[in-house]
Amino acid sequence: MIALRALWFWLSAGVLAAYYSLTAIVAGLLGVPYRKGGVYDRAGRLWSTRVLQLNGVHVTVSGHEHIPTDGPCVYISNHFSFADIWVLFSTLPDSLRFISKQELFRIPLLGFAMRKARHISIDRKNLVKAFSAYEEAAQAVRDGVSAVVFAEGTRSRNGQLQAFKKGPFVLAIAAGVPIVPVWVGGTYEAFPPGALVFRRRPIEVRIGVPIPTTGMNYDDRDHLSREAHAAVVALSGRTGG
DSSP states (O other): OHHHHHHHHHHHHHHHHHHHHHHHHHHHHTTOOOOTTSHHHHHHHHHHHHHHHHTTOOEEEEOGGGSOSSSOOEEEEOOSOTHHHHHHHHHSOSOEEEEEEGGGGGSTTHHHHHHHTTOEEEOTTOHHHHHHHHHHHHHHHHTTOEEEEETTSSOOSSSSOOOOOSHHHHHHHHHTOOEEEEEEESHHHHSOTTOSSOOOOOEEEEEOOOBOOTTOOGGGHHHHHHHHHHHHHHHHTOSOO
């Protein structure tokens, strides 16, 4: 039974990834412009939504009223599972672009589609290239696209929130937009690192009150990081980091 569920999961995720990747690639090659709710937004959102639906994953969301309606923002989320990408893509509104590790961009079709859709690749091992990627992301945000950043830098291997990197907060300050803290709960239990199949566990997204960056500069990055980390911890319902 588990083997059949695993086969179904990887088959459905792979076929959908190929289909929606080709959609974004063709649009990019044809020069289709970026616009809110356009083909690049739909490709990622529909891929994510269909994967979750076909594998019986149910997601509840609270705090949607906190999301700014007058412009883009930078979402700062915990990262316990690859499934976090599907969960956030399917639940957060408007145009979203992920700041993702460069390994994802090496996946055939998917990586090329991500570049066409203007997701940002970040090389965590090269500080200069990493900050260059954040500058590119800041420009995308100023152009009206919200960014999703997993501020821990990589997936947690034990289901505990790790320290935040500073780059995402430099990005938010440079873009001049608020940070929206997000907690994704249940994905570690449903699809932990190394899992071959989705376990049917409840998944919840909690969206917090925006943290403004107006008037901040580069020197405020540490304070902003601590404030965002505390906000994500509070959303998790835990008492420590």
